[in-house]
Amino acid sequence: MKFSELTVEIVKKQSFLCIGLDSDINKIPEFLMKFDDPVFEFNKQIIDATHDLAIAYKPNIAFYESRGVAGWKSLESTVSYLNDNYPDILLIADAKRGDIGNTSKEYAKAFFSQMDFDAITVAPYMGRDSVEPFLEFKDRWVIVLGLTSNLGAFDFQFNWLAEDNAYLYEKVISETIKWGTKENTMFVVGATKAEHLKRIRKLIPDHFLLVPGVGVQGGSLDEVVRNGMNKNCGLIVNSSRGIIFAGNGQNFAEDARLKTLELQQQMSGLLKKYL
Numbered sequence: 001m002k003f004s005e006l007t008v009e010i011v012k013k014q015s016f017l018c019i020g021l022d023s024d025i026n027k028i029p030e031f032l033m034k035f036d037d038p039v040f041e042f043n044k045q046i047i048d049a050t051h052d053l054a055i056a057y058k059p060n061i062a063f064y065e066s067r068g069v070a071g072w073k074s075l076e077s078t079v080s081y082l083n084d085n086y087p088d089i090l091l092i093a094d095a096k097r098g099d100i101g102n103t104s105k106e107y108a109k110a111f112f113s114q115m116d117f118d119a120i121t122v123a124p125y126m127g128r129d130s131v132e133p134f135l136e137f138k139d140r141w142v143i144v145l146g147l148t149s150n151l152g153a154f155d156f157q158f159n160w161l162a163e164d165n166a167y168l169y170e171k172v173i174s175e176t177i178k179w180g181t182k183e184n185t186m187f188v189v190g191a192t193k194a195e196h197l198k199r200i201r202k203l204i205p206d207h208f209l210l211v212p213g214v215g216v217q218g219g220s221l222d223e224v225v226r227n228g229m230n231k232n233c234g235l236i237v238n239s240s241r242g243i244i245f246a247g248n249g250q251n252f253a254e255d256a257r258l259k260t261l262e263l264q265q266q267m268s269g270l271l272k273k274y275l
Contacts, residue, residue, distance in 0.1 A: 092121070098126055
């Protein structure tokens with residue numbers, strides 16, 4: 001998916017919502033266990049109920065690979081279903097990969113060639129050669145961990161580098177933008193660190209940001225938009241548990257849609273206000 005295609009989807013749907021498919025088999029409704037692949041059935045119903053309101057879906061790979069072969073089958077079925085039925089929606093592998101060059105090359109082939117994801121999250125701390133293999137794929141996105149939403153972000157990411165007059169996360173972003181362009185590189189910035197979005201926008205005014213942490217983790221959508229939106233919107237805001245586990249009964253997909261609609265309407269209002 002190209003930059004221009006993504007911006008068109010945002011305008012068309014009046015939404016910049018990504019739904020995280022953190023589909024924990026221990027949390028999905030009990031009645032789904034009768035299906036041959038309960039996790040895929042769960043994902044399918046969530047997708048069918050929300051696809052007109054979301055611009056992206058983001059399976060968290062941990063919830064699939066932890067189940068071994070069965071989990072990978074659920075993931076492959078989900079990816080195929082989305083690509084076959086809703087090809088205009090951005091499909092993100094939340095995999096957080098990052099290793100030496102030859103290993104990253106294989107990760108890139110796995111997620112872009114074999115499973116046909118549009119984008120993948122990567123960890124940049126091993127440097128350029130761990131990220132560049134992902135950037136070699138045309139019309140795919142590399143989403144670099146910039147500033148994460150977890151408490152542990154304070155362990156390293158906020159280390160102050162006196163010689164650079166910057167935090168470590170700013171140094172990482174400043175270096176990483178040299179490897180790609182706004183057409184193939186995004187950055188993860190946690191919603192719980194929204195006050196730092198202004199600093200980040202000075203470094204990357206035109207790039208898209210993937211923003212997790214709105215909802216269950218306590219991030220504020222209004223604060224994210226106020227500090228992080230640019231002329232093309234430039235935001236993909238993710239909500240996972242707050243949507244997919246909004247209900248736990250027979251009508252779980254309808255409950256997910258209601259929560260999604262609530263967020264989409266907020267986003268529509270903010271797009272009208274700030275763009």
